[in-house]
Amino acid sequence: MSLIVQKFGGSSVADAESIKRVAKRIVETRKAGHDVVVAVSAMGDTTDELIDLALEVTPQPDPREMDMLLTTGERISMALLAMAIKSMGHEARSFTGSQAGMITDARHGAARIVDVTPVRVREALDDGAIAIVAGFQGFSRDSKDITTLGRGGSDTTAVALASALKAEVCEIYTDVDGVFSADPRVVKRARKLDQVSTEEMLELAAAGAKVLHIRAVEFARRHNVTLHVRSSFSHLPGTLVVPPSEKDTMEEPIITGVAGDLTDAKITVVGVPDTPGMAADIFTIVAKTGANIDMIVQNVSLAATGRTDISFTLPKSDGDKVLTALRAEQPTIGFQSLQYDDQIGKLSVVGGGMRTSAGVSAALFTALKEAGINMEMISTSEIRISVVTRADVLNHAVQVVHTAFGLDADDEAVVYAGTGR
Amino acid sequence: MSLIVQKFGGSSVADAESIKRVAKRIVETRKAGHDVVVAVSAMGDTTDELIDLALEVTPQPDPREMDMLLTTGERISMALLAMAIKSMGHEARSFTGSQAGMITDARHGAARIVDVTPVRVREALDDGAIAIVAGFQGFSRDSKDITTLGRGGSDTTAVALASALKAEVCEIYTDVDGVFSADPRVVKRARKLDQVSTEEMLELAAAGAKVLHIRAVEFARRHNVTLHVRSSFSHLPGTLVVPPSEKDTMEEPIITGVAGDLTDAKITVVGVPDTPGMAADIFTIVAKTGANIDMIVQNVSLAATGRTDISFTLPKSDGDKVLTALRAEQPTIGFQSLQYDDQIGKLSVVGGGMRTSAGVSAALFTALKEAGINMEMISTSEIRISVVTRADVLNHAVQVVHTAFGLDADDEAVVYAGTGR
Numbered sequence: 059m060s061l062i063v064q065k066f067g068g069s070s071v072a073d074a075e076s077i078k079r080v081a082k083r084i085v086e087t088r089k090a091g092h093d094v095v096v097a098v099s100a101m102g103d104t105t106d107e108l109i110d111l112a113l114e115v116t117p118q119p120d121p122r123e124m125d126m127l128l129t130t131g132e133r134i135s136m137a138l139l140a141m142a143i144k145s146m147g148h149e150a151r152s153f154t155g156s157q158a159g160m161i162t163d164a165r166h167g168a169a170r171i172v173d174v175t176p177v178r179v180r181e182a183l184d185d186g187a188i189a190i191v192a193g194f195q196g197f198s199r200d201s202k203d204i205t206t207l208g209r210g211g212s213d214t215t216a217v218a219l220a221s222a223l224k225a226e227v228c229e230i231y232t233d234v235d236g237v238f239s240a241d242p243r244v245v246k247r248a249r250k251l252d253q254v255s256t257e258e259m260l261e262l263a264a265a266g267a268k269v270l271h272i273r274a275v276e277f278a279r280r281h282n283v284t285l286h287v288r289s290s291f292s293h294l295p296g297t298l299v300v301p302p303s304e305k306d307t308m309e310e311p312i313i314t315g316v317a318g319d320l321t322d323a324k325i326t327v328v329g330v331p332d333t334p335g336m337a338a339d340i341f342t343i344v345a346k347t348g349a350n351i352d353m354i355v356q357n358v359s360l361a362a363t364g365r366t367d368i369s370f371t372l373p374k375s376d377g378d379k380v381l382t383a384l385r386a387e388q389p390t391i392g393f394q395s396l397q398y399d400d401q402i403g404k405l406s407v408v409g410g411g412m413r414t415s416a417g418v419s420a421a422l423f424t425a426l427k428e429a430g431i432n433m434e435m436i437s438t439s440e441i442r443i444s445v446v447t448r449a450d451v452l453n454h455a456v457q458v459v460h461t462a463f464g465l466d467a468d469d470e471a472v473v474y475a476g477t478g479r
Numbered sequence: 480m481s482l483i484v485q486k487f488g489g490s491s492v493a494d495a496e497s498i499k500r501v502a503k504r505i506v507e508t509r510k511a512g513h514d515v516v517v518a519v520s521a522m523g524d525t526t527d528e529l530i531d532l533a534l535e536v537t538p539q540p541d542p543r544e545m546d547m548l549l550t551t552g553e554r555i556s557m558a559l560l561a562m563a564i565k566s567m568g569h570e571a572r573s574f575t576g577s578q579a580g581m582i583t584d585a586r587h588g589a590a591r592i593v594d595v596t597p598v599r600v601r602e603a604l605d606d607g608a609i610a611i612v613a614g615f616q617g618f619s620r621d622s623k624d625i626t627t628l629g630r631g632g633s634d635t636t637a638v639a640l641a642s643a644l645k646a647e648v649c650e651i652y653t654d655v656d657g658v659f660s661a662d663p664r665v666v667k668r669a670r671k672l673d674q675v676s677t678e679e680m681l682e683l684a685a686a687g688a689k690v691l692h693i694r695a696v697e698f699a700r701r702h703n704v705t706l707h708v709r710s711s712f713s714h715l716p717g718t719l720v721v722p723p724s725e726k727d728t729m730e731e732p733i734i735t736g737v738a739g740d741l742t743d744a745k746i747t748v749v750g751v752p753d754t755p756g757m758a759a760d761i762f763t764i765v766a767k768t769g770a771n772i773d774m775i776v777q778n779v780s781l782a783a784t785g786r787t788d789i790s791f792t793l794p795k796s797d798g799d800k801v802l803t804a805l806r807a808e809q810p811t812i813g814f815q816s817l818q819y820d821d822q823i824g825k826l827s828v829v830g831g832g833m834r835t836s837a838g839v840s841a842a843l844f845t846a847l848k849e850a851g852i853n854m855e856m857i858s859t860s861e862i863r864i865s866v867v868t869r870a871d872v873l874n875h876a877v878q879v880v881h882t883a884f885g886l887d888a889d890d891e892a893v894v895y896a897g898t899g900r
Contacts, residue, residue, distance in 0.1 A: 112558075115495050120571075123558040134529070134532075137547040137548035138533060138536050141533060142536045142537060145537035150541075157623075
């Protein structure tokens with residue numbers, strides 16, 4: 059009997075009705091003859107509400123206690139889900155992160171999974187029960203304390219379970235039909251992709267595609283887990299995210315998709331002395347803040363001044379701490395000033411085909427030029443090209459490029475009312 | 480350094496503000512040079528809200544999952560309380576029932592404590608931290624599952640911890656100043672008792688005094704734990720509930736207090752054949768339903784008929800199941816009919832002094848007679864006399880008796896707005 063791991067996000071279990079609907083769906087899979095393990099998130103906005111409550115008590119909640127607090131969210135949804143399934147006449151057992159053997163390090167709020175020992179989950183399956191596991195949470199063997207994996211952690215929980223239990227597939231249920239060649243809310247003729255490689259998915263996620271949490275995709279790639287991103291509102295097949303080896307390269311298009319991202323900002327370090335190792339010094343400081351840098355561009359140094367500018371993009375949420383860290387080191391580095399710009403948009407085209415096909419960047423730049431869209435930064439990886447534009451023209455840019463690469467579908471994509479995960 | 484266990488109920492931690500107030504109170508105790516262990520209930524009506532949520536999902540929630548669900552309530556309040564204390568610059572660590580070593584049997588929803596091994600609580604104290612323990616919950620060694628102790632369980636958690644940790648005292652914080660000679664809401668001149676024996680407290684609780692959960696008092700008596708019932712809204716000393724031995728008998732009054740209870744109903748089994756062992760048969764049937772019987776009265780048999788009536792009181796909530804059970808056995812027992820009366824009030828006078836002083840019942844009956852209050856049932860124990868009256872005259876009866884036994888204070892008791900625990 060094949061084992062399937064299913065992950066349901068907060069919007070899929072927002073209230074009693076949704077929980078019953080999800081329970082029905084799980085039971086269908088069980089009836090189809092599969093062993094089923096479910097990873098579930100907290101109901102709707104529970105996590106945010108708990109955070110607000112903590113902030114009412116103290117502006118700096120203790121990390122250990124914060125994890126103790128937040129992990130109650132998934133325990134509520136998993137218990138309700140197990141009740142719902144049992145009320146439909148099927149065995150179900152819920153397990154907390156520690157009960158499910160999600161062993162992590164002790165970094166509260168951003169714990170890393172170090173081991174998965176789902177002994178009790180196995181027992182439940184052997185007893186013919188459906189196992190419901192609390193997403194997002196784990197347990198530190200060293201500190202004996204409860205930990206959380208950080209935002210989007212439930213996706214990671216599901217993939218880690220799928221890997222440890224050798225599941226046939228890990229189904230990630232969301233409120234769209236799957237992974238699209240572009241955001242259907244932006245590009246009307248966005249095309250649902252039947253299959254992408256984990257590598258491409260990783261670039262798409264990094265490029266701003268919200269559908270999957272990047273950490274979960276990384277985990278899936280490292281452990282060869284096949285993901286199936288599909289809608290919890292329909293029974294249509296979604297998008298298979300498969301290890302590169304398994305992907306049928308015959309069908310591989312040059313470009314898989316186009317992604318737009320408005321969550322980044324740009325910092326420019328102006329007038330950096332153009333001496334060896336300066337960039338290293340700057341990004342060492344940035345790295346210490348824990349900020350995630352995406353694109354980096356260094357202008358050609360102006361011989362006259364012997365100084366250069368270094369620009370990089372990072373999540374807006376990391377802006378303040380990085381600016382503060384750099385200002386503190388201004389004397390030692392000796393740059394002239396800092397510029398912060400949070401009105402940028404990042405457009406990325408992703409596709410395994412790029413490796414082998416020349417001229418993708420040329421085609422991209424041409425499309426943007428014809429649309430009169432200015433590029434402020436460019437960076438390329440083996441299967442991704444990203445450019446920075448003004449924020450207000452990003453959606454138009456995504457449209458144009460999607461069409462230019464012949465990705466438009468024949469008919470328009472269905473967009474659900476769902477609030478996303 | 481002496482160890483104090485403090486218990487705070489749901490109304491004391493109903494919102495962020497109350498939690499900060501309680502945290503301040505705990506820190507004061509710590510600053511006074513004590514080790515402090517806190518048992519805390521779920522915030523306000525959280526438990527009821529979680530129950531409602533479960534009932535929305537299914538009319539018969541699975542007991543194991545129900546416990547998984549309900550135990551999140553105390554985890555939220557304890558985490559918030561620990562955060563609040565840490566934000567005041569004191570070390571605090573919260574522990575779930577299992578982390579605190581609350582080992583119970585596997586009876587979900589009504590688990591019994593079988594062992595208390597508070598190893599991590601000890602470690603926290605040795606590290607100079609304040610330990611916050613989730614009330615109401617435990618962990619079954621056999622099933623490895625999370626359990627709950629049933630309603631009022633947080634009082635029991637506190638007493639069990641005090642016993643296991645050899646605490647100097649177990650402080651039960653509530654919204655009244657302590658244990659009164661009668662309900663201050665009924666008797667204006669009710670007197671706050673400085674000290675009562677656990678035995679008397681047990682009778683008072685059984686007689687309807689809401690201030691302490693009867694199970695916790697039983698536990699305190701069996702394990703010689705001294706309780707201090709006091710208000711979380713004032714710093715006045717409350718009522719010490721001490722093992723009989725320790726109670727200063729010099730001060731022992733004949734009557735400790737008067738309690739009224741409107742939660743009971745009366746069942747009369749009419750026309751029972753007056754043959755040996757009939758009562759035994761009837762109460763075996765009743766016992767099988769798990770109902771708690773309080774008073775039992777058997778009328779003198781009428782020689783003419785050879786039949787007798789047997790009346791007993793029980794919680795209204797148990798009425799239906801007992802009536803059903805008895806009707807089912809009517810043929811075998813051969814009684815004529817059943818009468819159910821839920822309009823009764825139960826008045827009890829409690830006092831260790833009764834043992835040695837004659838005429839307490841006489842004085843009680845006289846007081847009621849002079850007030851024109853009719854008694855329908857009478858039962859006496861070594862330190863308690865209870866009588867059943869009509870429900871609508873109970874409060875008046877309590878007033879009258881309180882005065883008759885000279886319990887009235889010189890001034891009126893302060894009644895807080897608090898909603899009780």
